[in-house]
Amino acid sequence: MSVLPFLDVALALLIVGLAVWTIAARVLFASVVGYVAYGLLLALVWVRLYAPDVALTEAAVGSGVTGVLLITAGKRLGAARAGEAGPAPGLAQKLFAGALALLVAGALAAVILILPDPAPSLAPQAAAAADGPGAGLGNPITAVLISYRSFDTMLEKVVLILAVLGVWSVGADKAWGAAPAPLGQRNPYGASVFLAQMLAPVGAVIGVHIFWVGADAPGGAFQGGALLAAMWMIAMMARITEPPRIDARRLRLALVAGPAVFLIAGLAGPLMAGSFFAFPHAFAKPIILFIEAFMLLSIAVALPALVAGPPSGRSE
Numbered sequence: 001m002s003v004l005p006f007l008d009v010a011l012a013l014l015i016v017g018l019a020v021w022t023i024a025a026r027v028l029f030a031s032v033v034g035y036v037a038y039g040l041l042l043a044l045v046w047v048r049l050y051a052p053d054v055a056l057t058e059a060a061v062g063s064g065v066t067g068v069l070l071i072t073a074g075k076r077l078g079a080a081r082a083g084e085a086g087p088a089p090g091l092a093q094k095l096f097a098g099a100l101a102l103l104v105a106g107a108l109a110a111v112i113l114i115l116p117d118p119a120p121s122l123a124p125q126a127a128a129a130a131d132g133p134g135a136g137l138g139n140p141i142t143a144v145l146i147s148y149r150s151f152d153t154m155l156e157k158v159v160l161i162l163a164v165l166g167v168w169s170v171g172a173d174k175a176w177g178a179a180p181a182p183l184g185q186r187n188p189y190g191a192s193v194f195l196a197q198m199l200a201p202v203g204a205v206i207g208v209h210i211f212w213v214g215a216d217a218p219g220g221a222f223q224g225g226a227l228l229a230a231m232w233m234i235a236m237m238a239r240i241t242e243p244p245r246i247d248a249r250r251l252r253l254a255l256v257a258g259p260a261v262f263l264i265a266g267l268a269g270p271l272m273a274g275s276f277f278a279f280p281h282a283f284a285k286p287i288i289l290f291i292e293a294f295m296l297l298s299i300a301v302a303l304p305a306l307v308a309g310p311p312s313g314r315s316e
Contacts, residue, residue, distance in 0.1 A: 039063025052218035060226035154262040171310030177247035180308035196238035203231040221292040225299025243308040258298030
């Protein structure tokens with residue numbers, strides 16, 4: 001008898017328990033640590049569901065980048081918090097929030113349980129379209145993202161750029177164009193510097209590799225870009241490098257490079273293959289890799305920009 005079903009049940013119970021603990025934790029830092037661990041456990045779940053692409057994204061973004069973002073946000077909120085805390089929510093508010101959460105969870109569970117078996121799916125049609133003209137890739141996930149639902153994929157990166165602009169816009173007017181505040185302390189620990197010096201180069205190579213093999217194996221621009229972003233953030237936290245000024249031309253070009261190249265390729269589709277966002281089958285793979293290379297650059301720049309925060313105009 002296989003032990004895997006018991007491990008799956010134990011993993012599910014551990015995730016639920018960790019989620020409850022993360023919500024119930026009274027200390028902000030403890031909640032963030034629980035959230036990061038929760039994301040790593042979800043990555044294991046996606047591996048068990050044979051979705052390594054999603055597992056890579058969950059580990060890099062769901063726990064890595066988002067964890068750093070939450071820690072940074074919590075630190076800044078703590079520094080900006082007024083001396084007197086606001087009134088604590090009353091019993092009625094707590095009961096209402098709990099009842100609303102149970103209602104939403106019950107509705108979602110009911111929707112899942114009433115689905116027919118097998119559940120309706122457009123997977124065969126998507127696979128057929130991804131294998132048709134305009135794909136030419138060995139990895140069906142990348143084929144779906146870049147060929148079958150390419151317009152949606154491009155807009156997702158546009159949303160990232162808009163998020164960065166939203167973060168920059170909350171900075172003071174007098175600081176506009178300056179660099180965000182450093183992510184690390186003035187004199188970082190030697191262990192942090194050593195970790196960044198050893199890990200960042202290796203992680204950067206792995207990120208580029210994951211991007212390159214994404215055409216034929218699990219990986220792609222988002223997973224590789226998230227790893228590159230994480231390595232850049234590690235270097236910034238160790239003060240090996242500093243966040244760039246937001247008015248730097250290279251930074252802004254890197255942010256818009258991915259969606260811009262994607263849109264240009266889509267607009268050239270009618271000339272190349274007779275349809276918007278269509279690629280000629282003989283050249284589909286190199287065109288998609290060319291697009292993904294610029295998407296990799298935009299993602300690797302946008303995520304650290306979100307974590308670094310608005311321009312501050314101060315050295316610390």
